[in-house]
Amino acid sequence: MARYDRAITVFSPDGHLFQVEYALEAVRKGNAAVGVRGADTVVLAVEKKSTPKLQDSRSARKIVSLDNHIALACAGLKADARVLINKARIECQSHRLTLEDPVTVEYITRYIAGLQQKYTQSGGVRPFGLSTLIVGFDPYTRIPYLYQTDPSGTFSAWKANATGRNSNSIREFLEKNYKESSGPETVKLAIRALLEVVESGGKNIEVAVMTREEGGLRQLEEAEIDAIVAEIEAEKAAAEAAKKGPSKET
Amino acid sequence: MPMIGFGSNSEMLDGFSSVPSFDLPRTTDFDGFQKEAVQMVKPAKGTTTLAFIFKGGVMVAADSRASMGGYISSQSVKKIIEINPYMLGTMAGGAADCQFWHRNLGIKCRLHELANKRRISVSGASKLLANMLYSYRGMGLSVGTMIAGWDETGPGLYYVDNEGGRLKGDRFSVGSGSPYAYGVLDSGYKFDMSVEEASELARRSIYHATFRDGASGGVASVYHVGPKGWTKLSGDDVGELHYHYYPVAPATAEHEMVEAAE
Numbered sequence: 102m103a104r105y106d107r108a109i110t111v112f113s114p115d116g117h118l119f120q121v122e123y124a125l126e127a128v129r130k131g132n133a134a135v136g137v138r139g140a141d142t143v144v145l146a147v148e149k150k151s152t153p154k155l156q157d158s159r160s161a162r163k164i165v166s167l168d169n170h171i172a173l174a175c176a177g178l179k180a181d182a183r184v185l186i187n188k189a190r191i192e193c194q195s196h197r198l199t200l201e202d203p204v205t206v207e208y209i210t211r212y213i214a215g216l217q218q219k220y221t222q223s224g225g226v227r228p229f230g231l232s233t234l235i236v237g238f239d240p241y242t243r244i245p246y247l248y249q250t251d252p253s254g255t256f257s258a259w260k261a262n263a264t265g266r267n268s269n270s271i272r273e274f275l276e277k278n279y280k281e282s283s284g285p286e287t288v289k290l291a292i293r294a295l296l297e298v299v300e301s302g303g304k305n306i307e308v309a310v311m312t313r314e315e316g317g318l319r320q321l322e323e324a325e326i327d328a329i330v331a332e333i334e335a336e337k338a339a340a341e342a343a344k345k346g347p348s349k350e351t
Numbered sequence: 352m353p354m355i356g357f358g359s360n361s362e363m364l365d366g367f368s369s370v371p372s373f374d375l376p377r378t379t380d381f382d383g384f385q386k387e388a389v390q391m392v393k394p395a396k397g398t399t400t401l402a403f404i405f406k407g408g409v410m411v412a413a414d415s416r417a418s419m420g421g422y423i424s425s426q427s428v429k430k431i432i433e434i435n436p437y438m439l440g441t442m443a444g445g446a447a448d449c450q451f452w453h454r455n456l457g458i459k460c461r462l463h464e465l466a467n468k469r470r471i472s473v474s475g476a477s478k479l480l481a482n483m484l485y486s487y488r489g490m491g492l493s494v495g496t497m498i499a500g501w502d503e504t505g506p507g508l509y510y511v512d513n514e515g516g517r518l519k520g521d522r523f524s525v526g527s528g529s530p531y532a533y534g535v536l537d538s539g540y541k542f543d544m545s546v547e548e549a550s551e552l553a554r555r556s557i558y559h560a561t562f563r564d565g566a567s568g569g570v571a572s573v574y575h576v577g578p579k580g581w582t583k584l585s586g587d588d589v590g591e592l593h594y595h596y597y598p599v600a601p602a603t604a605e606h607e608m609v610e611a612a613e
Contacts, residue, residue, distance in 0.1 A: 199482065200475040208467060241503050 110224060120228055121221050124177075124252035127230035131176035132163070133265040135295045136234035137275075138247040139287030141313040143236035145174040146291040148266065148299045149307045164309040166318040168193040170237050171209055172311055176265025177231030177252075185229055189213050206237040206246035210256050218254025228252040232264040236311060243313050261290070267298040284312070285329075292326070293333050301334070303327035397566025399528030399557055400430055400441040401536060402497045402508055404521045407546045409499040409506045409576040411439050412553035414528065414561050414589070415569030417446060426569035435460055437580040438476060438500035443525040444493035444513065452494060456480045473500040473507025477517055485515025495525045501576050528560030528567035535559045546575055550584045558596065561589040 113119060133148040147163040164174045167189050175182045192212050196204045204212075213233060221228050232251040238244065249264060250256040261279050263271035274297050275290075282290060288310055299305050303326035310319050321329075378384045400413040413430035416423060430442040432453040438460065442449035459479050463471040471479075477498040484494060492513040499508050510518045510525065522540060524532040535556040544552065550573045557571040572586045587595075 199478055200472070201478055202472055202475060205467065205469075211466075 110222065118221060118253070121253045124228040124230045125232075128177040128232045128252065128264060129266065129268075131178070131231065131265045133263065133267055133271060133295060133298050134163075134174045134176045134234055135261075135263045135271055135275075135291050136174065136236055136247045136249070136259070137261040137279075137282075137287050137291040137294070138236065138245050138259070140281060140283040141245065142282075142284055142287040143172075143238070143245045143247060143311050144288050144291040144308065145172060145234060145236055146295045146306055146308045147174050147176075148295060149305050151305070162320070163307050164318070164320065167209060167235075168197075168203060168237075169317055170203060170240065170311075171206060171235065172237060172309060172318045173233050173235050174309075175231045175233040176268075178229070179231075181229040182231050182233075185213060185216060185231070185233070188216060203240040205239045206235060206248060207239075207258075209237075210235050210248040210250060214250040214254050214256040216254075217250060217252055221252070221254060234262060234264060238311065238313055238316070245313065261294070263294065271295065271297055288321075289329060289333060292329055296330070296333065301330055303330060306330075397564075398430060398443045398526035399524065399532050399560035399564060399567040400443050400497065400526050401522075401524035401529070401532050401553065401556055402441060402499045403523070403536065403540065403549075403553070404506045404508050405540075405542055405544050405549050407544070407549060407575070407577065408501060409439075409508055410549045410553045411441060411497070411499050411574040411576065411581075412557045413441055413572055414557055414567040415572065416561070416567055418566045423568070428569070429572075431572055431574055433581070434476070434498075434500075437470065437502075437576070438473065438498065439574055439576060439581050440499075441497045441525065443495035448492050448494050448513070449496060452480060452483065452492075453496070455483070456498075470502060472502040472504065473498060473509065474502075474519070476500070477507075477509035477511050481511045481515055481517035484511065484513050488513070488515050497523050497525060499576050501578055501580070506576065524556070524560075526560075526567065528557075528564035531560040531563045532556040546584075550575065554585065554587065554592070555596070558589050558592045562593065 132150060135146045137144045145164045149163065152158050152161065164172060165186055166172045167186065171193065173186060189209055189212065193204050193209060196208065217229050220226050229252055232249060235248045237246060239246065247259045247262065248256055249259055249262050261275040263275065271294050274294050278290065288308065292306065292308060295306055303323040306326055308321040308326055310321065311317065376384050397418045398414060402409060402411040411431055415426060415428050415430060417425040417428045428446065432440040432442060432450065434440050434453055434457045440453040456476060456479060460471045460476050480498065484492060494513040497508060497510050508520060508523065510520060510523045522536060524536060536552065539552045553573045554571050561567040568589055570586050571589050571592060573584045574581050575584050
């Protein structure tokens with residue numbers, strides 16, 4: 102097996118591209134990221150490992166915008182992310198120039214996935230070690246979308262998804278608890294999902310929201326996040342108390 | 352054309368050893384000659400095409416004459432090209448260039464549809480054509496076209512030419528007969544016209560251009576682009592249109608002479 106994982110372009114006898122699978126390992130070790138699509142709101146929430154005191158947190162943003170109406174969060178190798186994001190941003194502008202229209206979410210996802218695939222079939226390069234969650238609203242139709250790409254270059258659309266550390270448990274939570282939502286409910290769902298695997302608190306989570314009316318990406322302040330987390334905790338406590346039953350109440 | 356070698360031009364080269372020479376045309380005005388040569392090769396945009404946006408969509412009309420200098424090579428050229436069921440292009444300039452590049456544009460539009468699961472916009476399609484033509488700038492293409500269509504944002508009309516220029520507008524006329532067409536079109540245009548009124552205006556504009564411009568004639572075709580795509584409304588011979596607009600009423604004197612002869 103070791104013989105087939107040296108060069109990226111070599112298949113193993115049982116049909117694996119080991120370099121791609123190792124890239125997926127790198128993703129699994131990256132920080133947790135959650136994306137939720139609501140009726141008129143899309144949310145990205147990413148785990149923030151404790152920021153060193155002296156670091157300027159603004160330079161280490163994990164959720165970025167690709168254009169006015171598209172945002173991206175990723176899990177995996179951050180340096181690879183920077184390269185991919187730059188190329189995607191250029192493509193967004195290039196599309197505006199040649200087609201006189203902003204990109205659709207599907208178009209730019211297809212472009213990013215295409216780039217990731219190219220690097221699984223070229224000589225002398227390795228795949229990008231990251232999976233992305235891409236959210237946005239299509240121009241004109243204003244329909245919200247959430248897409249995910251991975252190092253192999255596949256992509257698909259989701260109602261809610263997670264990637265990175267413990268993404269399986271987050272996804273399980275989302276499957277159990279997802280329902281069509283809009284506005285603040287969507288934000289709450291995303292944060293609740295992330296809190297399943299992340300220590301509670303505004304300083305451990307980075308959240309960004311895009312709504313159909315406002316357009317543009319809005320990063321939530323730490324205080325806002327703390328407030329929502331408090332709400333979630335209160336709801337959780339109330340649910341616990343209700344479960345314990347009226348017998349305890351006098 | 353008889354040429355004389357550079358070396359034999361003795362006034363300029365007295366005393367110099369003969370340099371490697373190339374043939375020059377026998378003329379004193381070399382720049383003028385060069386200009387004439389370019390003009391001879393450049394196909395004249397002998398045609399009349401027009402398109403305008405109005406309440407009911409886009410009206411597109413053109414004549415059907417092809418001329419080579421003073422010779423009418425055809426009276427039945429299709430100058431309105433069907434790029435796809437919801438977009439039309441007009442032909443002015445080199446027929447081959449227009450036909451080929453419109454066909455090419457149709458292919459690109461279809462590929463865009465397949466890749467993106469939605470139709471391309473009129474502005475996008477016209478930009479694709481303009482960029483293509485710009486990359487061939489200076490290589491002798493002759494294309495003066497209008498791209499008319501209906502997309503998500505409503506009716507769209509763009510003028511694109513072989514220099515790579517691209518203009519968005521409500522009313523355009525292209526070709527040697529365009530000044531005459533503009534005269535009739537501009538004076539009769541109202542945004543709130545019905546489809547019938549608009550098609551009559553388009554037909555009349557083409558007719559008047561063919562009347563005065565020798566390089567335009569044949570059949571006046573009129574197309575309408577609406578939300579569901581384009582339809583061909585009419586194709587009238589301009590000779591017949593002339594008598595339709597200006598019927599011949601026999602003068603009284605003539606009438607009497609005819610009677611007397613019988």
